[in-house]
Amino acid sequence: MSAPAVSQSGAEDIAIDVRHLTKTFDGRAVVRDLSMQVKRGTIYGFLGPNGSGKTTTIRMLCGLLTPDSGTGTCLGYDILTETEKIKSQIGYMTQRFSLYQDLSVRENLEFVGRIYGIEKPAAAARAAIERLGLSGREDQLAGELSGGWKQRLALGACTLPSPQLLLLDEPTAGVDPKARRDFWNEIHALAADGLTVLVSTHYMDEAERCHEIAYIAYGELLARGTVAEVIAASHLTTYTVSSNDSSVLARLTDELSSAPGIDMVAPFGASLHVSGRDKDALEAAVALYRGRKELDWKPSEASLEDVFIDLMSKAKDNFQ
Amino acid sequence: MTKLIPDEAPRRREGRGFWRKVWAVLIKEFIQLKRDRVSFAMIIMIPLLQLLLFGYAINTTPRNLPTAVLLQENNDLTRAILAALQNTRYFKVTELPKTEAAMDRLLASGKVLFAVEIPANFERAVRRGDKPAMLVAADATDPVAAGSAISALGMAVQTALKHERAVPDSVQMPFEIRTHARYNPAGKTELNIVPGLVGTILTMTMLVFTALSVTREIERGTMETLLSMPITPVEIMLGKIIPYVFVGFIQATMIVLLGVFVFGVPILGSIWSLALLSTLFIASNLATGYSFSTVAQNQLQAMQMTLMYFLPNILLSGFMFPFAGMPVWAQWIGEAMPLTHYLRIVRAIMLKGSSISELQYDALALVVLTLVTMTIAVTRFRRTLD
Ligand SMILES: Nc1ncnc2c1ncn2[C@@H]1O[C@H](COP(=O)(O)OP(=O)(O)O)[C@@H](O)[C@H]1O
Numbered sequence: 001m002s003a004p005a006v007s008q009s010g011a012e013d014i015a016i017d018v019r020h021l022t023k024t025f026d027g028r029a030v031v032r033d034l035s036m037q038v039k040r041g042t043i044y045g046f047l048g049p050n051g052s053g054k055t056t057t058i059r060m061l062c063g064l065l066t067p068d069s070g071t072g073t074c075l076g077y078d079i080l081t082e083t084e085k086i087k088s089q090i091g092y093m094t095q096r097f098s099l100y101q102d103l104s105v106r107e108n109l110e111f112v113g114r115i116y117g118i119e120k121p122a123a124a125a126r127a128a129i130e131r132l133g134l135s136g137r138e139d140q141l142a143g144e145l146s147g148g149w150k151q152r153l154a155l156g157a158c159t160l161p162s163p164q165l166l167l168l169d170e171p172t173a174g175v176d177p178k179a180r181r182d183f184w185n186e187i188h189a190l191a192a193d194g195l196t197v198l199v200s201t202h203y204m205d206e207a208e209r210c211h212e213i214a215y216i217a218y219g220e221l222l223a224r225g226t227v228a229e230v231i232a233a234s235h236l237t238t239y240t241v242s243s244n245d246s247s248v249l250a251r252l253t254d255e256l257s258s259a260p261g262i263d264m265v266a267p268f269g270a271s272l273h274v275s276g277r278d279k280d281a282l283e284a285a286v287a288l289y290r291g292r293k294e295l296d297w298k299p300s301e302a303s304l305e306d307v308f309i310d311l312m313s314k315a316k317d318n319f320q
Numbered sequence: 321m322t323k324l325i326p327d328e329a330p331r332r333r334e335g336r337g338f339w340r341k342v343w344a345v346l347i348k349e350f351i352q353l354k355r356d357r358v359s360f361a362m363i364i365m366i367p368l369l370q371l372l373l374f375g376y377a378i379n380t381t382p383r384n385l386p387t388a389v390l391l392q393e394n395n396d397l398t399r400a401i402l403a404a405l406q407n408t409r410y411f412k413v414t415e416l417p418k419t420e421a422a423m424d425r426l427l428a429s430g431k432v433l434f435a436v437e438i439p440a441n442f443e444r445a446v447r448r449g450d451k452p453a454m455l456v457a458a459d460a461t462d463p464v465a466a467g468s469a470i471s472a473l474g475m476a477v478q479t480a481l482k483h484e485r486a487v488p489d490s491v492q493m494p495f496e497i498r499t500h501a502r503y504n505p506a507g508k509t510e511l512n513i514v515p516g517l518v519g520t521i522l523t524m525t526m527l528v529f530t531a532l533s534v535t536r537e538i539e540r541g542t543m544e545t546l547l548s549m550p551i552t553p554v555e556i557m558l559g560k561i562i563p564y565v566f567v568g569f570i571q572a573t574m575i576v577l578l579g580v581f582v583f584g585v586p587i588l589g590s591i592w593s594l595a596l597l598s599t600l601f602i603a604s605n606l607a608t609g610y611s612f613s614t615v616a617q618n619q620l621q622a623m624q625m626t627l628m629y630f631l632p633n634i635l636l637s638g639f640m641f642p643f644a645g646m647p648v649w650a651q652w653i654g655e656a657m658p659l660t661h662y663l664r665i666v667r668a669i670m671l672k673g674s675s676i677s678e679l680q681y682d683a684l685a686l687v688v689l690t691l692v693t694m695t696i697a698v699t700r701f702r703r704t705l706d
C-alpha cells in the first residue's frame with residue numbers, strides 16, 4: 001500500500017502535521033505509529049470502524065490526550081507543549097454530546113463565548129442561535145433537545161468562536177439525510193473560506209464529499225489521499241456481475257466467496273461486486289463462470305467500500 | 321442554507337482573561353445550582369435541621385434524670401434532701417443502693433446518670449456548722465444535661481435545709497457539694513454548641529457541594545468539552561468555588577442569627593471579624609472538598625472521602641471533646657483541620673469577645689491550610705483525559 005506524498009510546500013499550508021503518534025491504554029496500543037498531514041482549507045475525512053482509534057487520535061490533536069510517543073503540530077503549535085494555544089484556535093465537537101444538559105441553549109452558547117473571550121457573548125450567542133435555526137428553542141434546556149437539535153447546538157458551540165480548525169467527531173451520526181446534506185453544504189462553504197475541517201464518519205457517501213480521506217483500522221492508518229488515490233492504491237480488480245434472476249445471484253454469492261482468487265463478494269442492488277487483490281487469479285476464477293448464459297459480467301472499478309472492507313480484512317490478518 | 325460561522329468573526333478580547341474565564345464558570349455554576357432543586361434545598365435544610373435538632377437538646381431542661389441516692393444516715397434532714405431532689409424534677413430517684421460499690425455499679429452500667437451520697441453524721445455536722453461534703457457523681461457524657469442538673473442540685477438542697485430549720489440562718493452554705501463529673505471532666509456549657517455548629521455545618525455542606533463538582537463533570541462527559549477549551553485548572557477551580565462562598569456565607573448568617581435570636585447566644589466580639597474569618601473558613605472547606613473531587617475517580621468515591629474526612633473533624637476538632645484533653649498525636653491531627661481553628665475563632669469571638677489580632681495564629685493557620693489544599697487541587701486536576 002502506498003500513501004500518496006503530501007505536498008511539503010510550506011508549514012503555513014499545513015493545519016495538522018503529526019508523525020508517529022502512538023497511544024496505549026492499559027498496555028493495548030489503540031493508535032499505532034500514526035502520521036498524517038492535513039492541508040489548510042481542506043475537508044479531511046477520517047474513516048474507520050468503531051474502536052479503531054479515531055476519537056483517540058482527534059483527542060491527541062487537541063491536547064486532550066498525551067501521546068505516548070510521536071510528535072506533531074496543530075495550526076503550527078506543538079501538540080505536546082502548546083496545547084493552550086491550540087485550544088483557543090480550534091473547535092472540537094465531541095462524539096457524545098458534552099455540553100451542559102442542565103443549561104439552556106443560550107446559556108451554553110454564552111458560556112462558550114465567555115471562555116473564548118468574545119466581546120459580546122450574549123450577542124454572539126443570539127446570532128449563533130439564529131444562524132443555526134435554533135430560534136424558539138433558545139430557552140430550552142440542552143438535555144431536553146432531541147438528538148438532531150443537540151448536534152446542531154454542539155456544532156454551533158464549536159463554531160461560535162470562529163476557529164481556524166474544526167475537529168468534528170462523527171457529527172452526523174443518527175442525523176436524517178436532509179440535515180446531513182445541509183451540514184455538508186455548510187462544511188464546504190466554510191472550507192471555501194479557508195477553514196480546515198477534520199471530520200470522522202462512518203458514511204461512505206460522506207467520505208466521497210471530502211477533499212482527502214484517511215482510513216484507520218485497529219489503530220493503524222491504512223490508506224490516505226483523495227478518494228481516487230485510495231481506490232487506485234488498493235490494486236483491487238473488480239467485476240460486476242448481474243442477472244435477471246435474483247435467486248441465481250444469491251446462490252452465486254456463496255459459491256464465489258469460497259472460490260480461490262476471489263477476496264470479496266458484496267451485493268450491490270441487483271448485482272454483485274466481485275473483487276480480488278491478484279488480477280490474474282481473479283480473472284482465472286471469473287473465467288469459470290463466464291460461460292453461464294444467465295450471468296452478465298462487466299469489469300468495473302472498486303468502490304470505496306470495497307477498498308475499506310478489503311483493507312480491514314487485511315489488517316485483521318495482520319493484527320488480530 | 322444556514323451558515324455556521326458568521327461572515328465577520330466575533331471580536332475577542334485581548335490578553336489571558338483570567339477573571340473573565342473564572343466569571344464564565346461562576347455564572348455556569350450558579351445557573352446549575354439554581355436548577356438543582358435538591359442541592360438548593362440542602363443549602364437551607366441542613367443548617368435548619370441540624371440547628372433545631374441540636375437546639376432542641378440545648379433548650380430542653382433535662383427532666384427526670386435517673387438518680388441513685390446512698391443515704392448513710394436516715395433522719396428528717398436526709399429525707400428532706402431526698403424530697404427536695406425529687407421536687408426539682410431534674411432528678412428522679414430510682415435507686416437507693418446500700419453501699420458505695422453498688423452505687424458505682426449503677427452509674428457505670430448507665431442505669432442512673434447521677435449518684436448522690438450523703439455521708440454518715442451529715443445532720444450533726446451541718447448543725448455544728450462543719451460544712452460536711454455531699455458527694456455527687458455525674459455521668460457527664462452528656463455534659464449539657466449534667467451541667468445544668470448539678471447547678472440545680474445545690475439550690476434545691478439549700479432550700480430544703482432552710483425549710484427544715486436545721487441550720488442557723490446566718491450560715492450561707494451549710495454544706496459542700498463535691499461533684500465529680502465522670503467520663504467528661506471538661507463539662508462544656510451549651511453556649512459552646514451553637515458556635516460549634518456553625519463550624520460543623522459549614523464543613524459538611526461545603527464539602528458535599530464541592531466534592532462532587534469535578535467528578536460530576538467527568539461522569540456527565542462535560543469535562544471533555546471543558547478541557548478542549550482554553551481554560552486553566554486555576555480558573556476552573558475559582559469559578560467553581562466562588563459561588564459556594566456566597567452559599568456558605570448565607571448558611572453561616574442563618575445559623576448565627578438563629579443562635580442569637582432563638583438560643584440567646586451572644587456575639588461579644590466584632591461581627592465583621594466573625595464574617596471575615598468565617599469567609600476564610602468557608603473558602604478553606606471548599607478548597608478541601610474541591611481537592612477531593614480532583615482526586616476521586618467518581619462521585620461515589622468523592623462522597624466516601626468526604627465522610628472519611630468529616631468524622632475526624634467532628635471527633636478531633638474540639639467540637640465533641642475538649643481539645644486540650646486529647647492526646648498529643650490527636651492534637652496534631654486536629655491542628656491540620658480547618659474546623660479546629662475555626663472553632664477556636666468562632667467561640668472566642670462570640671463568647672469571649674476576642675479580636676482578630678488575638679486570633680492571629682488560627683487565622684493564619686486557616687490561610688495556610690486553604691492555600692495548601694488549593695495547591696493540591698490544582699496540581700491534581702487532570703488537564704487531559706488520560
Ligand atoms: N480512556 C480510555 N481507556 C481505555 N481504553 C480506551 C480509552 N479510550 C478509548 N479506549 C479504547 O481505545 C479504542 C479506540 O477507541 P476510539 O478512539 O474511541 O475509537 P473510535 O473513535 O474509532 O471508535 C477502543 O477499543 C476503546 O475501547
Ligand SMILES: [Mg+2]
Nearest residue numbers: 054055095169
Ligand atoms: Mg469515536
